[in-house]
Amino acid sequence: MTNAWISGTIIALLAGAVGFFVVLRGSAFAAHAIPNGAFAGAAGANLVGINPLFGLVVFALGAAFGISSMSRRTRSDVATALALVMMLALGAAFLATSSAYEPAVNALLFGEILGVSSSEILPVVVLAVVCALGLTLLYRPLLFSSIASELAVAKGVNVRLIDTLFLVVVALSSALAVPVVGALLTFSLMIGPPAAARIVTSSAHRALALSVVFSLLTLWAAVASSYWTDLPIGFFVGTMSAAIYLAARAWMRLDSRRSRRALA
Amino acid sequence: MVRWILEPGLFSNGTVRTALLLGALVSVVSGVVGIFTVLRGQSFAGHALTDVATAGGSGAALASLSPLLGFIGGGVIGAGAMDAIGVQRVKDRDVATGVVLGAATGLSALFLYLITLQTSTTGSTQSILFGSIFTVGPSTLPDVALLSVVVLVGVMVIRRPLLMGSISPELAAARGVRLRMVGIAFMVMLAAAVGLSAIAIGSILSTALLIGPPASALKVVSRLSHAVVLASVLGVMATWLGIVFAYDSYYWFGSGRGLPVSFFVVADVLVEFVAVNLVARRRRLRVVEEPATTAMPEQVGWI
Numbered sequence: 001m002t003n004a005w006i007s008g009t010i011i012a013l014l015a016g017a018v019g020f021f022v023v024l025r026g027s028a029f030a031a032h033a034i035p036n037g038a039f040a041g042a043a044g045a046n047l048v049g050i051n052p053l054f055g056l057v058v059f060a061l062g063a064a065f066g067i068s069s070m071s072r073r074t075r076s077d078v079a080t081a082l083a084l085v086m087m088l089a090l091g092a093a094f095l096a097t098s099s100a101y102e103p104a105v106n107a108l109l110f111g112e113i114l115g116v117s118s119s120e121i122l123p124v125v126v127l128a129v130v131c132a133l134g135l136t137l138l139y140r141p142l143l144f145s146s147i148a149s150e151l152a153v154a155k156g157v158n159v160r161l162i163d164t165l166f167l168v169v170v171a172l173s174s175a176l177a178v179p180v181v182g183a184l185l186t187f188s189l190m191i192g193p194p195a196a197a198r199i200v201t202s203s204a205h206r207a208l209a210l211s212v213v214f215s216l217l218t219l220w221a222a223v224a225s226s227y228w229t230d231l232p233i234g235f236f237v238g239t240m241s242a243a244i245y246l247a248a249r250a251w252m253r254l255d256s257r258r259s260r261r262a263l264a
Numbered sequence: 265m266v267r268w269i270l271e272p273g274l275f276s277n278g279t280v281r282t283a284l285l286l287g288a289l290v291s292v293v294s295g296v297v298g299i300f301t302v303l304r305g306q307s308f309a310g311h312a313l314t315d316v317a318t319a320g321g322s323g324a325a326l327a328s329l330s331p332l333l334g335f336i337g338g339g340v341i342g343a344g345a346m347d348a349i350g351v352q353r354v355k356d357r358d359v360a361t362g363v364v365l366g367a368a369t370g371l372s373a374l375f376l377y378l379i380t381l382q383t384s385t386t387g388s389t390q391s392i393l394f395g396s397i398f399t400v401g402p403s404t405l406p407d408v409a410l411l412s413v414v415v416l417v418g419v420m421v422i423r424r425p426l427l428m429g430s431i432s433p434e435l436a437a438a439r440g441v442r443l444r445m446v447g448i449a450f451m452v453m454l455a456a457a458v459g460l461s462a463i464a465i466g467s468i469l470s471t472a473l474l475i476g477p478p479a480s481a482l483k484v485v486s487r488l489s490h491a492v493v494l495a496s497v498l499g500v501m502a503t504w505l506g507i508v509f510a511y512d513s514y515y516w517f518g519s520g521r522g523l524p525v526s527f528f529v530v531a532d533v534l535v536e537f538v539a540v541n542l543v544a545r546r547r548r549l550r551v552v553e554e555p556a557t558t559a560m561p562e563q564v565g566w567i
Contacts, residue, residue, distance in 0.1 A: 023358075032362070075479075081471055081474075082533075085533070089530035089531070096523055097523065184372070195363065232377045235377070237370065238369050
């Protein structure tokens with residue numbers, strides 16, 4: 001449980017920060033596809049009997065590079081869809097050829113709070129530090145190219161390189177989130193809380209900070225609920241992420257109505 | 265040679281026959297709906313709706329309702345939710361799709377978990393999530409056929425405003441097309457189409473057939489009718505080849521254990537996509553060499 005708490009906190013901090021850019025750049029589809037790629041990697045690692053984290057990282061990176069290289073040839077949503085089905089089909093093939101234990105597969109898909117052992121904390125921390133460093137280095141050009149892509153190109157920012165590097169950060173943070181939150185729900189932590197934060201404030205820095213806070217609240221509440229009710233954590237992460245977004249919208253609507261009334 | 269490719273017993277096998285028929289039907293519907301999905305840049309919504317339909321399907325399984333009702337109802341509710349959150353601007357659309365997809369996947373997690381508790385059967389998660397074309401009985405065939413026809417007719421009816429709204433929203437609005445209505449109508453048809461294919465062939469293949477063949481067709485063909493036909497043909501080809509390979513693969517390892525159909529169909533879809541890209545590139549090189557008389561016919565052919 002303590003392990004889940006520690007790794008969950010790390011995951012939420014990272015997902016909040018990465019998700020802020022995911023929402024800003026409109027790359028929700030890529031953020032959904034990459035963890036699914038990671039799932040295929042874990043299934044493959046299981047088949048050949050190596051450390052699943054290795055499979056998660058390699059396949060998540062493969063999905064990221066696949067999306068970014070195919071996007072040069074075709075529309076990026078088509079490229080993402082094709083990369084996604086390729087990864088899922090590989091995952092299905094790996095599962096069919098290995099005799100994977102069903103609960104283990106479900107845990108990878110929908111998350112498992114007890115899925116982290118003490119020996120796995122160190123790699124999670126190392127990967128998280130790498131992601132955080134990458135995001136810090138990318139911060140300015142990434143923000144610039146997300147908000148004003150044409151201007152960034154004109155100023156000589158290599159937008160394509162920035163895009164690829166960003167997808168690499170998404171891949172690494174997905175790889176460490178998948179064992180806890182599950183391949184299917186990792187992306188929802190990167191969408192709901194950041195989208196809620198963007199509704200509440202229009203300042204980029206404040207939205208980034210709020211996004212991290214919302215994501216932490218969501219994950220902590222999900223871990224606690226899953227622990228008490230014994231239901232899969234994915235259920236709580238998915239519905240709570242959507243709920244926080246809807247709550248933010250309702251709050252803003254109330255707020256604007258109140259200020260209109262104050263003016264009148 | 266033929267005996268070697270088509271393992272004996274392939275066509276006398278009832279399950280395979282049902283799979284071939286269902287696969288063809290769903291490939292055609294996906295090809296037609298997929299052309300508009302790709303043109304409108306709604307691949308994410310198209311994929312998300314399969315997962316939303318899956319949540320509906322697992323909910324129906326839990327409540328012992330008809331799975332077809334669950335898949336289609338789930339998809340349509342999801343499409344409505346996306347529209348309610350707001351799909352007007354492209355970036356909002358991304359968030360709306362993501363939020364609905366996340367919530368639906370969360371519900372799937374719950375439903376599938378409860379199903380495994382209730383029935384203690386194994387394999388239900390994977391068959392609902394990934395699907396297998398061989399698990400659908402012939403009794404679903406009439407329902408799927410009927411709904412496929414409904415979707416195809418619906419797309420036929422709105423094809424002109426839909427196309428105009430997809431390619432040039434400003435022009436369409438100026439000509440009095442009600443973009444919002446057309447958009448909602450299309451989302452409902454998309455939801456029905458992917459719900460159908462998700463139950464018939466599984467969610468992986470649903471997305472693969474919705475996006476792969478249409479994206480390939482749009483690379484080389486510029487008229488709508490041609491693109492629709494080519495996408496359907498490519499889809500049917502990929503599905504049938506995939507089924508044959510999957511059937512054969514039971515004999516490959518000698519263990520009586522084959523690779524899944526979805527793996528082969530997706531591989532076929534990707535091979536087609538790569539091949540079509542090569543053709544398109546060669547053609548583009550030729551166009552550059554010739555005088556630029558054929559430079560812009562694509563735009564003319566569309567509307």
